[in-house]
Amino acid sequence: MIDAVVHGAGEVVVGPDAVHEDAAVAVADGRVVAVGPTDEVTREYPPENAVAAVDAAGRAVIPGFVDSHTHGVFAGDRSDEFAAKLRGKTYREILAEGGGILRTVRAVRGAGDERLLGNLLAHLDTMLAHGTTTVEVKSGYGLDAETELRLLEAVAAADDRHPVDVVATFMGAHAVPEDRDADEYTDEVVDDQLPAVAEQGIAEFCDVFCEEGVFSVEQSRRVLEAGAEYGLTPKVHAEELAHIGGSQLAADVGAASADHLLHATEADAAALAEAGVTPVLLPGTAFALGADYADPAQFAEAGATVAVASDFNPNCHSQSMAMAVALACVGMGMAPRDALDAATRGGAAALNRADGTGTLRAGAPADLIVLDAPSHVHVPYSFGVNRVATVLKDGAVVHD
Numbered sequence: 001m002i003d004a005v006v007h008g009a010g011e012v013v014v015g016p017d018a019v020h021e022d023a024a025v026a027v028a029d030g031r032v033v034a035v036g037p038t039d040e041v042t043r044e045y046p047p048e049n050a051v052a053a054v055d056a057a058g059r060a061v062i063p064g065f066v067d068s069h070t071h072g073v074f075a076g077d078r079s080d081e082f083a084a085k086l087r088g089k090t091y092r093e094i095l096a097e098g099g100g101i102l103r104t105v106r107a108v109r110g111a112g113d114e115r116l117l118g119n120l121l122a123h124l125d126t127m128l129a130h131g132t133t134t135v136e137v138k139s140g141y142g143l144d145a146e147t148e149l150r151l152l153e154a155v156a157a158a159d160d161r162h163p164v165d166v167v168a169t170f171m172g173a174h175a176v177p178e179d180r181d182a183d184e185y186t187d188e189v190v191d192d193q194l195p196a197v198a199e200q201g202i203a204e205f206c207d208v209f210c211e212e213g214v215f216s217v218e219q220s221r222r223v224l225e226a227g228a229e230y231g232l233t234p235k236v237h238a239e240e241l242a243h244i245g246g247s248q249l250a251a252d253v254g255a256a257s258a259d260h261l262l263h264a265t266e267a268d269a270a271a272l273a274e275a276g277v278t279p280v281l282l283p284g285t286a287f288a289l290g291a292d293y294a295d296p297a298q299f300a301e302a303g304a305t306v307a308v309a310s311d312f313n314p315n316c317h318s319q320s321m322a323m324a325v326a327l328a329c330v331g332m333g334m335a336p337r338d339a340l341d342a343a344t345r346g347g348a349a350a351l352n353r354a355d356g357t358g359t360l361r362a363g364a365p366a367d368l369i370v371l372d373a374p375s376h377v378h379v380p381y382s383f384g385v386n387r388v389a390t391v392l393k394d395g396a397v398v399h400d
């Protein structure tokens, strides 16, 4: 039985090097089995034989978004900090006063499991409605073994219950708790939190906020190397607020990605490309902070596959990958096709997904979006407007 045939699309964006016009996609066993001219595909796979027949009616079809960087499980509200930042307060001043991440930690510790899961599921609903079919979610608002585990359990439960694929990252090294120093807390992450997380087997990646005034390169290295011993693949928040060497660390430890990179140098870009580390650019964060954007050309010229992600978190409060794509185009100068590729195939690279995720090539998971628009350019062109009409995940219609 054929799962789905999406036919009559004005265009199907298959990947960075292929866009078919007047095209169709056929799906069996959750995977793309054919993509090409509608008449050819529907002759071999008649829509009437499919569980789902979707008439794209001249609209564009693109791969589902792969959002490779979010802090999507949290509680509380920090909208007043957004307003304070607009009045001139900096991110680090807010954190130093016990606000920012530390304030979300207090809210999370005070929230029950049901609240954490409910909040995350609501965010996943919003993400799906905006076309995200795979999302990475980090812990890091617990900062003790018990609460970090509760966050990762919410991520696992959400992955079970929700059509969006949810990929878990342990990020105990997200901030230093108010009553600790960074060395002492690094020991706790390595000696208490990591073994507990590894024992539960509920995280795939281990991330650290390698930043001036947060975790040094050496502290970050300790956490990532210990995580790798437990089988957790490293990721690094690198060169976001200052340049301290997080990119070189990511290259040294063979990280899946180095993320933010607002202050990365050409040498950093070369080191990442050489080590096969995916640079993940987060234009929403620069936008929300009023900071300068990262430079995607630097990484592309070095030969890296660039990813664009939302960084959805209380400091960057947008679940929309289309918004990230619009900012990547207008703020970072990316071409719409390149930005879209970074938000799909690039995201899959940042999550070490090598099965075609983020493309619509034959064999890839059939995660796709029918846009309410004639071309993929409308994703950034219609900024601030959701042009997602229908979403298929593994070949099933999950949003319409």
Ligand code: NIG
Binding pocket: 071, 100, 101, 104, 209, 237, 240, 285, 311, 313, 314, 315, 316
């Ligand atoms: O990626 N930089 C560190 N972590 C997040 C912000 C988290 C927060 O402010 O709650 C980020 O931007």
Ligand code: FE
Binding pocket: 069, 070, 071, 237, 311
């Ligand atoms: Fe982040």
